[in-house]
Amino acid sequence: ALVDEQNTQTLLDVSFESAQVGYVVGTFNRIFRTEDGGKTWMPLMHLTDNPRELHFYDINASGTDVYLTGEQGMVWRLDKAANRFVAIQTPYNGTLFGLIVDGENLLVYGMRGSLLRSGDQGKTWERVNLGNQAGISGGTLLADRLIAIANQAGGVMISNDHGKTFHSAKTARPMSYFGIAPIADHKVAVVGSEGVRVESLQ
Numbered sequence: 001a002l003v004d005e006q007n008t009q010t011l012l013d014v015s016f017e018s019a020q021v022g023y024v025v026g027t028f029n030r031i032f033r034t035e036d037g038g039k040t041w042m043p044l045m046h047l048t049d050n051p052r053e054l055h056f057y058d059i060n061a062s063g064t065d066v067y068l069t070g071e072q073g074m075v076w077r078l079d080k081a082a083n084r085f086v087a088i089q090t091p092y093n094g095t096l097f098g099l100i101v102d103g104e105n106l107l108v109y110g111m112r113g114s115l116l117r118s119g120d121q122g123k124t125w126e127r128v129n130l131g132n133q134a135g136i137s138g139g140t141l142l143a144d145r146l147i148a149i150a151n152q153a154g155g156v157m158i159s160n161d162h163g164k165t166f167h168s169a170k171t172a173r174p175m176s177y178f179g180i181a182p183i184a185d186h187k188v189a190v191v192g193s194e195g196v197r198v199e200s201l202q
Helices: none
Strands: 011-016 024-025 031-034 056-060 069-070 074-079 084-089 095-102 106-110 115-118 135-140 147-150 156-159 168-171 177-182 186-190 195-200
Touching: 011 195, 024 056, 024 074, 069 106, 074 095, 095 135, 106 135, 106 147, 135 186, 147 177, 147 186
Parallel strands: 011 056, 056 095, 135 177
Antiparallel strands: 011 024, 024 031, 056 069, 069 074, 074 084, 095 106, 106 115, 135 147, 147 156, 156 168, 177 186, 186 195
């Protein structure tokens, strides 16, 4: 068990960097790591720069770095030398729902159409203007280094310049989106208010 069943907290995301090593994160600073494919889990709450116990909404451990996003515009990066998640403050103070790692570029997204981009591991940030204020609830890398984001107003947007600019993509049956993931050949799985669908982005 991750925690005592009488004292559970909500878990919000999971990410594996290999078949054996992965993480789960959730509310009130909850973060656990497995090194045996999920058979056992170790708490890492004491290794985060998160004294206010903010919620973690997303973890991305698929690349060489591990990042967390959460409340109050906060991002955390795993400093492997120090074995600690170091806090990074973005220019945004609202909730960040997720993060996309595109080579050296980071994109974080959240409420009110907030999308921020960093090319230096979070040292500096720039806002990306999308032309709308719909909350961004999902984002992913596609083939050919394209980036897709989905929002709660049923919109999907694509970037072909590493997140500097985005244009709208047409989907067959829009809905309020909660998440998006790549499949193949510019097809994505989207999760939202009406269930799970496969869409071909155009």
